[in-house]
Each structure stands twice: as C-alpha cells, then as structure tokens.
Amino acid sequence: MQFKRNNLKSTLANLQWNKYMVYIVFFVVFILFSITLSDKGFLSSNNLMNVLRQTAMISIMAVAGTFIIASGQIDLTVGAVAAMSAMIVSLVLQSTDSIVLALICGLGFGLLIGAFNGFLVTKLKLPSFLATMGMMSAIRGTAMWVTNTAAVPIKNDTFTSIFGIGEVFGISVLIIWTIIFYAIGIVVFNKTPFGRHVLATGGNELSATYSGVKTQKIKLAIFIISGVVAAFAGILYAGRMQAGRFSFGDGDEMSVIAAVVLGGTAMSGGTGSVIGALVGSVLMGLINNGLILGGLTSAQQTIVRGLIIVAAVALSNITQGKKK
Numbered sequence: 001m002q003f004k005r006n007n008l009k010s011t012l013a014n015l016q017w018n019k020y021m022v023y024i025v026f027f028v029v030f031i032l033f034s035i036t037l038s039d040k041g042f043l044s045s046n047n048l049m050n051v052l053r054q055t056a057m058i059s060i061m062a063v064a065g066t067f068i069i070a071s072g073q074i075d076l077t078v079g080a081v082a083a084m085s086a087m088i089v090s091l092v093l094q095s096t097d098s099i100v101l102a103l104i105c106g107l108g109f110g111l112l113i114g115a116f117n118g119f120l121v122t123k124l125k126l127p128s129f130l131a132t133m134g135m136m137s138a139i140r141g142t143a144m145w146v147t148n149t150a151a152v153p154i155k156n157d158t159f160t161s162i163f164g165i166g167e168v169f170g171i172s173v174l175i176i177w178t179i180i181f182y183a184i185g186i187v188v189f190n191k192t193p194f195g196r197h198v199l200a201t202g203g204n205e206l207s208a209t210y211s212g213v214k215t216q217k218i219k220l221a222i223f224i225i226s227g228v229v230a231a232f233a234g235i236l237y238a239g240r241m242q243a244g245r246f247s248f249g250d251g252d253e254m255s256v257i258a259a260v261v262l263g264g265t266a267m268s269g270g271t272g273s274v275i276g277a278l279v280g281s282v283l284m285g286l287i288n289n290g291l292i293l294g295g296l297t298s299a300q301q302t303i304v305r306g307l308i309i310v311a312a313v314a315l316s317n318i319t320q321g322k323k324k
Helices: 002-036 045-054 056-070 078-096 099-122 128-146 157-165 173-191 193-203 205-210 215-241 252-262 274-293 298-323
Strands: none
Touching: 002 274, 045 056, 045 173, 045 274, 056 078, 056 173, 056 193, 056 215, 056 252, 056 274, 078 099, 078 128, 078 215, 078 252, 099 128, 099 157, 099 215, 157 173, 157 215, 173 193, 173 215, 173 274, 193 205, 193 215, 205 215, 252 274, 252 298, 274 298
C-alpha cells in the first residue's frame, strides 16, 4: 500500500512538473533578463509591449499549431502561407483599394492551401512532414516569383491601422487580435467535441476511429484551420510592415513548433495546451529580445533559436517517456 501511495505521488509530481514547465522556464528567463539587462531597458513598458507586438504573428499561428501537433501532424507551410497571403493582400489593395476583397483573397489562399495539405495527408496518405515541406518550398518560391522578390507597398491607411500599426485605448491592435484568437482557440480546444476529437486523433487514431471519431475529417479540418490562420498572420505582417514581402514568415514554421512544444503539446500528439503555446511564443520573444539587447549578432541569435527548438523537442520526448 505504501509503495502504491509513493508511486502515485511520484506520478502526480511528474505530471505537475510537466504541466507547468513552460511557466517555470518563463519565470526564470524573465527574472534573469530583468537582472542582467535592467540597464538596457528590458523592463520598460515600451520594450515589453514591443515583445508582444513582435510575437503576435507567431502567437496567433501557434493557436492553430496546437491543434495540428496535438493531432499528431506537422504543418511546415505556415510561414510561406503568411508571406504569400501578405503578397496577395498587398497586390489586391494596390489594384482595387478594397479591404474586403483583399481579405477574401488572402484568407481564401490560406484555405485552399490548407485544404490541399489536408488532401495530401488524408487521401494520398503522405506524411504531413514531407507533404508540407514540399508545399512550403513551392509557395515560398511562388511568392518570390510573383513580383521578382520586390516588395509591394500598401498605402491604405485604414487597412494598416486595423491590421498592423493601430491602437485601441493605447493597446496595439496586434495584441488585441492575439487575445481574440486565443479566446476562440481555448474555448474550441478545451470545451468542444472538436477539441476532444483532435486529442483523440493524436493520441490513438485507430482507437479514435473505432470510437466513432471521423479522424480523416478532423485532420482535413485542422489543416484548413492552420492555412487560414497562417494567412491571417500574413495579413498582420502586411499591416504592420505596410507592405507585402516574400521574406515574411521566414523560419516561422520552426518558431511555431517550438512555441507549441514548449507550451506542453507533445510532438507525438494526444496532449496539448493552447494557453501554453502563448506562453511558449512569448518566451521565445523574450529570449530573442534579450539576445538583441545583450548585443549578440544575428548569427548567434540563430544558433540560440536552433538550440531552443532542440531543447523543446527533447523536453517533449522526455516528458512522454515519463508518462509511459
């Protein structure tokens, strides 16, 4: 009896540690930077708000990324879709000055790519990693080809105010959009049958199928969601930078994966936390900000970001090993 009680306590301790790992790391990093970079303005309200603005697009894509990874899939097209969506929106605005038409075209592109990714995975049975890696290259190349790598400026002040540089009661619209997406994501993931079916699909697809879950439809749906959300992130990129550029979102797919995994979603699927993904993305933003304030070069920052991704995946594997 004593052995069973001790074993239960050990299991609960591991689960609590795993659940709150990202919050512990966030706290430690924040305190460390607050002490070492206090003379460089790390704790200033302007700097902290800037971190939230800069991570908004990653944070928003991490909402959909949680659904993707929790279902046992990977979507490497998010950065490329964001770039192409920004280009499409910019070109439509330049030609018609219609915000509604630009949004329809930009989001429609994300929907089509998401549906096609889902088709490749569910109908052609391609591994999501390989399918989306190929699509990522094709989309990024198309974004470069459309304008021969030239930027497309946006001169519509209403668009840039709503989707980029505007503020509401002193709060950046990028932060407000982030809050909206997380409010929706948390409810859908935690409170609806769809969220439970996503976790069931990632946890054990065969068992989920036998239980009546339409796993193929679930996977198709999450890829569509991922495509549309990535396209919206591209719209925010365009609004913030007041232009469309093929280089937007370069490397975002890795940042999204790292944020989601750091936030407690297992790479193997079956578990996930939308709010954890937010903390993970802001954590990465804090680290990037701290590295810049600390005077590290671009190359050194890239090295550190790569190590963070490795650490995130390793932590996920260790966590799953403890649970088995």
